[in-house]
Amino acid sequence: MIALLRRDLKLAIRAGGGFGLGLAFFLILVVLVPFGVGPNADILSRIAPGILWVGALLSCLLSLDRIFQLDYEDGTLDLLATAPLPLEAAATLKALSHWLTTGLPLTLAAPFLGVLLSMPSGATFWLVASLAIGTPALSMLGTFGAALTVGLKRGGLLVSLLVLPLYMPTLIFGAEAVRRGAEGLPASTALLFLAAITAGCAALLPFASAAALRMNLR
Amino acid sequence: MKFGVENLACRRGEVTVLTGVTFEVAAGEALILRAPNGAGKTTLLRCLAGLTPPVSGKLSFSTEDVAYAAHADGLKAQLSVEENLQFWADIFGTRDINPAVETFDLESLLTRRAQDLSAGQKRRLSLSRLMLTGRAIWALDEPTVSLDAENVARFAAAITAHLAAGGSAILATHIDLGLPSARTIDLSPYRAVLQDAPSDDPFLDEAFL
Numbered sequence: 001m002i003a004l005l006r007r008d009l010k011l012a013i014r015a016g017g018g019f020g021l022g023l024a025f026f027l028i029l030v031v032l033v034p035f036g037v038g039p040n041a042d043i044l045s046r047i048a049p050g051i052l053w054v055g056a057l058l059s060c061l062l063s064l065d066r067i068f069q070l071d072y073e074d075g076t077l078d079l080l081a082t083a084p085l086p087l088e089a090a091a092t093l094k095a096l097s098h099w100l101t102t103g104l105p106l107t108l109a110a111p112f113l114g115v116l117l118s119m120p121s122g123a124t125f126w127l128v129a130s131l132a133i134g135t136p137a138l139s140m141l142g143t144f145g146a147a148l149t150v151g152l153k154r155g156g157l158l159v160s161l162l163v164l165p166l167y168m169p170t171l172i173f174g175a176e177a178v179r180r181g182a183e184g185l186p187a188s189t190a191l192l193f194l195a196a197i198t199a200g201c202a203a204l205l206p207f208a209s210a211a212a213l214r215m216n217l218r
Numbered sequence: 219m220k221f222g223v224e225n226l227a228c229r230r231g232e233v234t235v236l237t238g239v240t241f242e243v244a245a246g247e248a249l250i251l252r253a254p255n256g257a258g259k260t261t262l263l264r265c266l267a268g269l270t271p272p273v274s275g276k277l278s279f280s281t282e283d284v285a286y287a288a289h290a291d292g293l294k295a296q297l298s299v300e301e302n303l304q305f306w307a308d309i310f311g312t313r314d315i316n317p318a319v320e321t322f323d324l325e326s327l328l329t330r331r332a333q334d335l336s337a338g339q340k341r342r343l344s345l346s347r348l349m350l351t352g353r354a355i356w357a358l359d360e361p362t363v364s365l366d367a368e369n370v371a372r373f374a375a376a377i378t379a380h381l382a383a384g385g386s387a388i389l390a391t392h393i394d395l396g397l398p399s400a401r402t403i404d405l406s407p408y409r410a411v412l413q414d415a416p417s418d419d420p421f422l423d424e425a426f427l
Contacts, residue, residue: 003308007294007301014296075290079347082267082286083309218231218270 001089004080008097018066022059022102023109029055030113041118048117049127049178056106056131057171060138063102064163065156067094067146068213077150081217091209095136095143103135119182126181130194134174137198140205141166147212170197219283219354219386220245226275227410228258228265234273235261237410241403242278248377248387248397253405259390260289262405263357266388285351287358291344295333299324299343302332307350318346321376322369337364345373348380356380356387362395370395 012019033051037043071077080090110131111124119127145163149155177190222242227234235258243249251259264270268281293302303315303324319325322342332340341364348356356377362370374395377387381399389395 003305007297007305010301011294011296074294075288075292076294078264078267078269078288078290079286079292079306080309081269082281082284083306084282084311085309218229218264 001085001093004085004090004093005097008094009100012097012101018063019101020105022062023105025062026055026059026106026109027113029058030116034116045118045120045182048114048119049123049182050175051117052110052114052119052127053130053134053171053175053178056103056110056135056174057138057167059106060098060102060135060142061160061163061167063098064142064146064159065149065154067098067143068150069146069155072150077213078217081213087210087213088206091143091147091213092206094146095140095205095209098143099136099139103131103139107131107135122184123178123182126187126191127178130174130177130191133191133198134170134194137170137194137201138167140198140201141170144205144209144212147209147216150213151216170194173197219279219384221277221279221283221355221386223266223278224276226262226265226277227273228261228270229273230258230261230264230270234410236405236408237273239275239405239408243386243388243401245384245386246381246399248381248389248400250397250400250402251388251390251405252392252402253390257405257409259405260359263359263388263390266355266357279355283353284355284357285348285353287345287348287356287361289359289363291340292347293332293340293343296331298329298331299335300328302343303346303350306347310351310353312350312352315350318349321349321379322346322372338366338369341365342369342372345376349376354385356385356389358387358389358391360390360392362391362393 030051034044068077071080081087107128110127114124114127142163145159148162149158152158173190173193177187177194180187180190220243224240226239227237229235239262241249251262253259263286265272267284267286303318307313307315319328322345324343324346327335327339332343335343345361361373365373374397377395377397381387
């Protein structure tokens with residue numbers, strides 16, 4: 001099982017692997033916002049939680065169609081489906097490697113980018129915590145979307161349309177946790193909801209993704 | 219390993235392509251599929267490999283015993299030959315890539331990236347994966363495409379060794395490999411009359427295809 005994860009990470013960092021695409025997008029977005037909105041620190045610090053979470057969500061979305069598409073096109077997915085590794089495990093590992101190459105770097109970069117948006121320092125903990133807890137759900141939901149559209153040429157648009165509504169609860173609770181943290185209000189309820197979403201995704205979506213893959217491969 | 223199918227019907231997408239396919243292959247025997255393009259060779263092989271569930275009929279074996287080699291090579295261009303092989307050896311739990319490397323003479327290519335290989339070399343690499351699966355039934359779809367005469371002979375030797383060890387194989391191929399115990403079956407009589415797929419399966423809705 002670890003072989004699949006290792007291969008995916010290796011492919012991600014080699015040329016053309018797309019590692020850093022999400023991170024670069026996130027960076028650009030957050031750097032551009034102060035230019036678009038103006039340098040008013042009050043406004044920036046008020047919108048910072050929302051911007052950072054929307055940015056994280058969009059950068060996750062950017063690389064979703066690659067999760068299964070490349071393996072499908074070169075025939076690897078057919079062979080994986082006939083391998084002893086269950087497709088449920090393959091889907092979980094794909095989601096994990098997507099998170100390691102997208103969600104985790106975003107989580108680590110977010111506190112520094114928060115400074116650019118003059119986010120109150122009290123919110124940094126909540127930002128990192130909410131991203132760390134919430135982005136795995138984004139990767140798992142995205143893997144499910146990618147599994148549904150795996151046979152389609154240029155399925156990227158369809159993945160986005162399918163996955164965006166599923167991303168809403170994560171975005172709402174994630175941004176809410178940071179906002180409350182920034183204002184000094186208790187934020188752990190929102191964080192717990194976020195954790196519940198992630199736990200639910202981890203429990204259910206590997207099976208849904210594997211079922212979607214099986215039907216797309218027949 | 220002995221394997222067979224009885225009254226098998228398989229479909230490709232929503233179309234039932236083959237019906238009533240029945241055959242039996244003994245251990246140490248190879249079955250060669252002959253049929254015109256589009257007659258359902260790939261469909262049958264995908265069905266045997268467990269990628270498409272049969273519409274009806276019985277498989278007398280577990281699809282877990284089938285090693286499938288498709289048209290597509292299934293190689294990762296950015297990985298080296300060795301990394302590609304080691305990945306599949308790890309996935310199938312066989313670990314040792316040496317037998318495959320020796321049989322298909324890949325020694326000198328091990329450090330080369332798959333994207334720098336010629337079509338024939340890619341094919342060899344892709345076929346050598348069969349030896350890493352450790353599975354008894356080989357289902358091969360046009361295995362000799364883009365192989366030269368020398369490598370076709372190498373490949374035929376690999377199959378012969380596999381059969382001699384008690385394995386079995388089913389191949390869709392247009393050339394004569396000179397296998398010792400090969401039988402040929404013509405799929406044309408099993409061609410299904412075009413008909414709509416059963417409509418009770420929601421996943422066969424147009425939107426999903």
